[in-house]
Amino acid sequence: DQQVKQNSPSLSVQEGRISILNCDYTNSMFDYFLWYKKYPAEGPTFLISISSIKDKNEDGRFTVFLNKSAKHLSLHIVPSQPGDSAVYFCAARGRSATNKLIFGTGTLLAVQP
Amino acid sequence: DAGVIQSPRHEVTEMGQEVTLRCKPISGHDYLFWYRQTMMRGLELLIYFNNNVPIDDSGMPEDRFSAKMPNASFSTLKIQPSEPRDSAVYFCASSSVPGYGYTFGSGTRLTVV
Numbered sequence: 263d264q265q266v267k268q269n270s271p272s273l274s275v276q277e278g279r280i281s282i283l284n285c286d287y288t289n290s291m292f293d294y295f296l297w298y299k300k301y302p303a304e305g306p307t308f309l310i311s312i313s314s315i316k317d318k319n320e321d322g323r324f325t326v327f328l329n330k331s332a333k334h335l336s337l338h339i340v341p342s343q344p345g346d347s348a349v350y351f352c353a354a355r356g357r358s359a360t361n362k363l364i365f366g367t368g369t370l371l372a373v374q375p
Numbered sequence: 376d377a378g379v380i381q382s383p384r385h386e387v388t389e390m391g392q393e394v395t396l397r398c399k400p401i402s403g404h405d406y407l408f409w410y411r412q413t414m415m416r417g418l419e420l421l422i423y424f425n426n427n428v429p430i431d432d433s434g435m436p437e438d439r440f441s442a443k444m445p446n447a448s449f450s451t452l453k454i455q456p457s458e459p460r461d462s463a464v465y466f467c468a469s470s471s472v473p474g475y476g477y478t479f480g481s482g483t484r485l486t487v488v
Contacts, residue, residue: 268417296476305379305466305479306418351418362408362431363477367417 265289266354268366276374281339283369285352288333292354296363297326297337300349309350310337342373381467381480388487393455396483399448400469408477409442409452410466418466424450457487 267286275281285295293314298306312319312326312335319326325338339346352366380399388394400407408423422432427444435442439458444450454461464484468477 264416294475303481305468305481307479308476311476353418362420362423364420365410365418367415 264367265292266352266364266366268350268352268369270369271367272370272372274372274374275342277344278341281337281342281346281371281373283337283339283350283352283371285335285337285366286333287335287354289354289356289364290333291356292364294355295326295328295335296353296355297324298351298353298365300351300368306351339371342371344373344375347371347373379467379469379478379480381465381483383483384481386483386485388457388485390458390487391456392487393453394457394461394485394487396452396465396467396485398450398452398467398480400450400467401471401478402448404469404471404478405447406470406477407444407450408468408470409450410468410479412464412466412482421452454485457485459487462486 265288296311297309299309300306310321310324310326312328317328323339328335349368349370351368353363355363382397405426409421410418412418421434422442423430424444440454442452464482466479466482468479470477
């Protein structure tokens with residue numbers, strides 16, 4: 263059972279425009295959410311995170327929005343750049359003693375020059 | 376620090392053979408995680424260790440998979456016997472404060488023919 267879902271396997275955006283990547287989760291006990299970025303032949307790297315007590319977190323061109331009632335979060339990239347082309351993974355952490363992150367299936371973002 | 380180091384980078388083996396994947400975490404990180412990346416399931420947690428002790432192995436697919444962490448600087452993931460459906464990229468990650476972001480290795484791409 264996939265607790266963290268990324269329903270769009272791929273997304274194509276023009277350079278300079280906004281990229282919006284979406285993520286849905288099913289477990290209301292998740293209290294912390296993260297986005298990771300992965301280039302080919304490399305491991306995922308941390309991008310941005312948000313606590314469940316917030317609804318928005320911004321870091322430069324990257325903003326993550328959290329809608330707890332809808333169990334939905336999104337990552338906005340503005341403006342998009344060709345170097346942003348990568349696979350983006352959404353991840354969630356439970357509130358219990360276990361410290362593991364549950365990842366989604368990923369979305370491949372292609373930013374066209 | 377050299378980061379999380381995984382070996383080998385690529386492994387091609389025949390069905391039925393034993394495969395051993397290796398990981399050296401970042402020094403001082405008490406948590407070590409093994410993930411498997413597939414198109415269908417994304418990044419799937421297999422097992423994680425805290426202070427060299429396995430904490431949660433509920434993601435290990437079956438008895439053919441085993442993992443050990445004999446000391447703080449080394450872990451192995453073994454598949455015996457290997458099957459074609461085990462073909463995937465296997466990532467190791469370590470963390471000092473789990474849930475707030477892991478550091479991933481570059482992964483081992485396993486192909487079982």
